Amino acid sequence: MGNDEFNVEDTLNQLTLPEKIKLLTGQGWWHTESIPRVGIQSMRLSDGPNGARGTRFFNGVPSSCLPASSGLGSSFDVELARKVGEALGDECRAKSVHVSLAPTVNIQRSPLGGRGFESFSEDPYLNGTIAAAYINGLQSKGVSSTIKHFVANDQEFERFSISSDVSERALREIYLKPFQIAIKESNPWALMSAYNRVNGLHVSENKRLLTDILRNEWGFKGTIISDWIGVYSTTGSIKAGLDLEMPGPSVMRGKAVERALIAQKLTIKDIDERVIKILELYKHAEASGIPFDGPEGFIDTPKQRQVLRTAAADTIVLLKNEKGLLPLSAQHSKKIAVIGPNAKYGTPSGGGSASLRSTYTVSPLEGITEAAKEIGAEVTYAIGATSHKYLPVLDPFIRNPQDGNPGALVQFWNAQPSDDFLADKVDNRKTLPKADWSTATYGTNCLMADGIDDTKVNTICWIRYSTKFIPDEDGDYDIGMSIAGSGNLYVDGQLTIDLRNSPPGGTFFGLGSPDVRTVLKGLKKNEEYALEVRIANKEFIERGPPFICWGGVRLGGIKQVDADAAIKEAVELAEKSDVAIVIVGLNGDWETEGNDRCDMELPGSTNRLVAEVLKANTSVVVVNQTGTPVRMPWVHEAHTLVQDFYGGNELGNGLADILFGKVNPSAKLSITFPKRLEDSPSYPSFSDKGQEAGKILYNEGIFVGYRGYEIRNLEPLFPFGHGLSYSDFEYSALEVSSVTSKGEFSVSFTVANKSTIDGREVVQVYITDPESTLPKAVKELKGFAKIALRANEHKTTKIELNRDALAYYDEQQGCWVAEKGVFRIAVGASLQDIRLKIETVLEETFTWRGL
Template identity: 65%
Template sequence: MPQQLAADFDVEEVLGKLNMSAKIKLLSGKGWWHTESIPEVGIPSMRFSDGPNGVRGTRFFNGVPSSCFPSSTGLGSTFDVDLALKVGKALGDESRAKGCHVLLAPTVNTQRSPLGGRGFESFSEDPHLNGTIAAAYINGLQSKGVASTIKHYVANDQEFERMSISSDVGERALREIYLKPFQIALKHANPWALMTSYNRVNGTHVSEDKRLLDDILRKEWGYKGMTMSDWIGIYSTSQSIKAGLNLEMPGPPIMRGKAVERALIGEKLFPSDIDNSVRKILELLKHAYASGVPFDAPEEGVDTPELRRLLRTAAGDAIVLLKNDKNVLPLSTKGDIKTIAVIGPNAKQAMTSGGGSARLLSTYTVSPLEGISAAAKEIGAKVTYGIGASSHKFLPLLDPYIRQKDGQPGALVEFWNESPEETFLNVDADIGKPLKQCVWSTPTLGSNCFLMDGVDEEKVHELCWIRFSTKFVPDEDGDWEVGLTIAGSGNLFIDGKLVIDLSTNPKQGESFFGLGTIDLRKVVKGLKAGQSYDMEIRLNNSAFVARGTPFTCRGGIRLGAIPQVDDEEAIRHAATLAKEADATVLVIGLNHDWESEGYDRQDLELPGLTNRLVQEVLKADPNAIIVNQSGTPVSMPWIADASTLLQAFYGGNELGNGLADVIFGKVNPSGKLALTFPKRLEDNPSYLSFGNKGEVRGRISYNEGIYVGYRGYEKQDIAPLFSFGYGLSYTSFSYADLSTTSVSPEGNFTVSFTVKNTGKFAGREVAQVYIADPQSSLPRPVKELKGFSKVLLTPGESKKVTVELGRDAISFYDDRQAAWVAEKGTFEVLIAASVTDIKLKGEVVLEKSFTWTGL
């Protein structure tokens, strides 16, 4: 009979009841999202879920819809600790609804290059901002009893060869830039779990690096939480356990299980090593019990008016106003505007997040077109729309246009363990011919099916045959371009006719984390809006399974389509709309296909003919409002001609309403860039050594050292396109009355100053505190962000701002002493609206040098 542990169970007592076999079982996961259970002693299975901008739950395929918050670069650009706390709390509530005990978030990897595929997942290029926002997020999440998993520890800054690459980084840069956000987050929050990165650091995989996991994390920083591998990110048995890696994920075990038994026999491991890891897993379990979140609970979504308001607030606050030269914004709501042209590849589709494990099925979405149309209706304005140019790496999903036989949204997915018909995969298959009864089937809401979970494994074998069938109802007359990528081999039929052949030696592409085929596209001519067309995809995954994957997966299907557009005609149409309208909003950028886990970007360019579209629209309407959506920087060759520019990042569920709120003045933008936008890729400090540019195969040298992001631009005196910390408002602010306290022997001091709203709108200003050390015995950045405060002011209002600083603000790391050093002398205190916009200058004096270690 299974036992039940008390919520306040004694860890050592339970540990003593476990035999070695049970202990070894606990060292690895049970499937993708759970830990192992030991029912005979009352140990249940804990549930994990991906983050960081939402709680996906336990399924990539057919998961319970989730709230999607703005990407982390957007949240970081709010510089809003209170908002990060609220977002963390909301994610805690959603985790509880999904029966999740451990959320795999936040990500705090430093954005070394704007090309990093997962750059959008982290908050900033600056370690102080990164760690500070992360700490608030963690505290909010864990206030709901849900464990935070800070990740990916450490120097996991590119996707190229991510599981084998060695990040070769000097000790000072490792400490000041890459470890620092983890250190700050651990100091101001207490994440109950930590995830190691895939990569090596200076030649050793982090998952087996005793110096990083034990000497620094445990002994120096005093970390008490549980450590886990990234998914399939563990490469050894004895070394990882001795280093302090507690849990292998996912299960079943590859490097643990029987391998641990063998290591014990050979005395490469000892029972005490196993106990050390199991103890940490049980301590995490104690948090799970204390949370009150049931074990093995059904998954439910959360959708309340309060949550929608927070999603909308976050979307609006994550927007940064970069240019407003002619004061076009905010748009008048007094009836002066009769027509608004909404144009662009990112206008009609809701680009809620970046791609990879961060992407999820949103409970609902609001596109920019929908948000602006709703706001225009309030002022009696008419909205016109044109795509202008396509920018998709993969065609937009068919989700809005597909219906099941009963008229409900989505499609039917059926599975067989043997071919249901002899010609099932033939390009000339008889689609009308009845098939054998499938072993299992399920409806699905969308046309992106990654079948690594969500399938009845008791009924469906790993090797299987699959049919995806739906009715496609286009919303525009004309020719449609249809694109299909699959993990396996198969074909697409429309109304019984072969349209796409991916069964005849399909070429490998980047889809499904690099496991899928290329995206093959065909044009289907003469479709009618509102008419229903039968779509059927037939797939066999044998070729996919035979290739070998690091996890069980039954393949994948990604089906997209878009009305075919003549590029020149689409641009001409967009320019005409802009010329005829009273106001123009052009929404451009990237999407989850360009910025994603699994691969890095190749350049900073906007895709397709986007730049040409911007130039032509600006010729037609020089006052056009340009909105760029991207998680990380892009190049903007037309910037001199654009008077009005918003950076919207990926805004989550409410991105359209959040954008409309800013455009029409319901929200005064207050975001500041959390990362530098360079004029060109070559200006970025990491340009010579990123991705596949390593001088030694399998290694990438962090040649720029501590000069990452704005530190590098300032040291080399390179002017960026937009500086770190930069962002405009509809109002203006002045700064005055800087004062500082004396520095204590421990390095503590306080900075105070006054900020006044000198404009006509209520607004919030992010006042930034930078410290410079011109007398340092080692080279240091020109200045470094060490504090900030976001203050709300009505027109004419003044407020005193006080920022408390500590030894972190005046120290650098000296690897000769293996310690942080605060040298006596005079430090400059710079109060700024951005890293390049200094408003006030002062100084403080440290009378006596000291060194320190720890948090």
């Protein structure tokens, strides 16, 4: 992958002080600074955990969307995680990306976390182990992984300022642990610091976390990159060990570093230490063979599609199959009703920086319809209910007025193009002066933070977004708009939505207006309606957005749905069908960076829809598509239930493969599903309801996730590690080796597939320390394996364990302790489905620090 000739020390010695300072900050949103004089070019960085978006939010190049990390964690499959990492690496190479801002390994502390779908698990061992495989796959392609967000960045509420107040023991055992495991097992070349404070001090200037623990104690050799606009000091961040401030232009470095050097608050040695780490990252980029300032393409090959399809299926959890309805068969499934708001509109990902423009998306309805053809079944569809927070984007139904191609035209003027630019009515016959710059765009959700030619467009400008909306059905339509800036929506020249004096809302990372809606009555199928959004951004810019942004527009729309009529239609469809598949859930509007959810409820009349369909037909499959848990008040009536995490491009085909038996389900929950929010261990100390004077108290300590349910003897809706198969597995012959003086031992057991169906079983090893000096969890996951077994086959598996399986962190001694005594070992199919038990003994206590 290129050469390895770049010499960090020689290059450092050639740099002048101003050049060194220049390297400490990024160049724009997605590049590092270049120093052509010494041959240093700009490295390219890109979001994110489920795909490489490239260098643009606005008009981004399409990319493969990978399954959400909460689904990948639920696969319990290290080989799959590595393959997903490799697929991401291939996509990064296609986009000339040297540094991928992934994976996210923050702990899923609450079901309400806005970015919960980005993380692998509530359990630190599973989280770190899957992350390590993912990183190894990504870096095998020469692309740097950036493990994030270090550390305790577990909520979106006041994320730039909130203090995560957590005990040292919980910090070590729960929140730092996945980073520690991944660093030990995969050596990520970069790490991203978190926005938040930990125990009062921002992570980006926390020397104890970034230098004492991360670098000195753990031996981390990589580069520390700030989260975007996540640096709040000059001297503090540099002294703490934060190497690269992103994005550029600099806010906290640059001239401020020069001033700090004059005052001798910083030394040349401080600067050199940071620059060396940036040059070491550059050395990886140089060796990768990935071009600098190269083109942005994408991967869409049969091989890539198969990886995506496999990943989509292998991240789906079968929660209930009490009547053996699944897999669907030709004999009993001639008429299939597909019902629900998440069926027709494919939701490949959650929102925020994880979102991207998918190369394609197979919706559940499309995947099921195609699979049904193979067994000669007929598929009919009804929406049943709506579940959107914001109205669905109009992308499939718009045409550029300039050339008739799908999309819209966006024009920019540096001076107000007319006195009546934001009038109560526009005359489309009146010609505006030629725009200073214009571009086509593909959709109706445009954050104009990049992708704009800033050599032609001033920061303060006037924007016109115009398109033709072509409905696919007759009827009245709900239309909604939010913008970043001040502006109006005109339909056929008539003022329809006025956002000229709107307060800030929640869109566009909090920069946008509220979402305002209206109704367009009597629209006709296949007729054209001129939509035009006009924006003036002067006041928006003067308010000082935290990053470069010219503005934004989001248009959504959907044919009006009467809740009662929609449910009635769905029930009637279910009644005359052999099988009803009800697909409900959330989407990237509900689960997104920037906002935590307010509750665990499914939106709108979704729960009512599910309940009514369950009454109408005895053969109902309920599919819940979310990144994190939701409440399921109808769960006891639902005998067949599937958890489908956001599945990426191939989400529809992956789901169909499970439902029709092409793939035997093998995933198991990486997060506990509570019966109600109040049962969550973090309740009520989470987000805005739990904040206390700018801080969140991690009151549950080490008892996060399943640890909290077990210590309180509280029954969840579905336990950690739960997931069913179409096969039946039997466990036997558990043995354990003696524990060495270094805490090393192994467990072995036999698993047999007692069915006639090939399958894969995730076996889980839990450790209990009943004699511990300090309180410990009832059981802790310390090992797992995914075993493929043909029909009637059995295999003996050995799982190696080490001192980490026995230890707790002692705050008083400041070290890890493996305490002598008896340890109980439980092997099972889930946290609650324990099949085998045995004991072993550690003869002598020992302690250690570091990895």
